[in-house]
Amino acid sequence: MSSIQKISLNDAQKREFCIYARDNKMTRAKYIDWIKTKWNIRVHESTITRILQNKDKWLTTEIIKPEKKRNRAVTIPALELALNEFILTYQHRTILSDAMLIEKVKLLASGLGVPKGTLQFSSGWLHKFKERNGIHKEKLHGEAEFADNIAINQSLPSLRSKSANYPPERIYNMDKTALFYRLEPDHSLATQRLFGRKKNKERITVALYANSDGSHKLNPLIIRKFQ
Structure with missing residues (x-):
């Protein structure tokens, strides 16, 4: 028989033991023997x-x-609970970030009368808080647009044929893109999958162009601004 290598149970083992203990009423000595086996x-x-x-x-x-084997006790449970409730309440209403949570927990700590210096609200503290409460970065799921790759591939031979008679410095490509300068991020901190909200479509349309030899590239032209 292999030698004993552990002296404690990890979280998964604790859960399995509790399921066994729920279904099998025994003395503690019997439970110890079951765990040993x-x-x-x-x-x-x-x-x-x-x-x-x-x-x-x-x-x-x-x-x-x-x-994981050990779960460290939370220093101020009331503060932990308040911040977690804030996330559960607002994760469907706004975009949550690390910086926002740090500022919010400072306000909550002040409101709860937590003496300054009791906790250092660092990125390390926030990482452990999120780990304890199952909070992670979630992508906001919404509508998606897909390029027509088949049409693109079918057009390439014709485009190459038309441009073959011109030197690279005279072959330009221009396209426009929208700069959504008021658009919210598409990721937020949450405990579960989130659905996207109506997006702010106010934007600036920008044209970018470049020639084939690279002597002129990515020159922006602001065409118009509209909502």
Whole structure:
């Protein structure tokens, strides 16, 4: 038999043990033997007691990092809860970013009377907060437009034939593009998949052109601005 290599359970193992304990009522000594047989881990009775005290949590919470073993206690639970509720409330209404969450948690901390210096609201703190609460960057899903690749491929031979009689410096390509300078980002921080909102279409139309030899390229011409 292989030697015992672990002294604690990870999150996935705690969940599986709680499912087993829910369906099989035993003494703590029997649970210890079951864990030893299952994972070759010899845990203490206090570990069994601690896991069973949080049985509802392990049975209902989604396991984000199965191999994680320790969950550090949150310094100020009320602040953690307030920021998480803010995200759950506004993730469908506005675009959330790291900078916005940092500023919001500072305001929440002040409102809760948290003494200054108790927490350093750094990017590292925010990363751990998001990890604890299952918050990640989500792309806003909406309508998408696709280029007609078949038509493009069919037109290329004709275009090459027409341009063959001209030197590269006299062959220009020009196209226009829209600069949506008031358009919101298409990613936001959230706990679940989000749907996009109506977009601000105010924009500037810009024409860009370049010749084949590269002597003139990406010269912008602002054509018009409209909403």
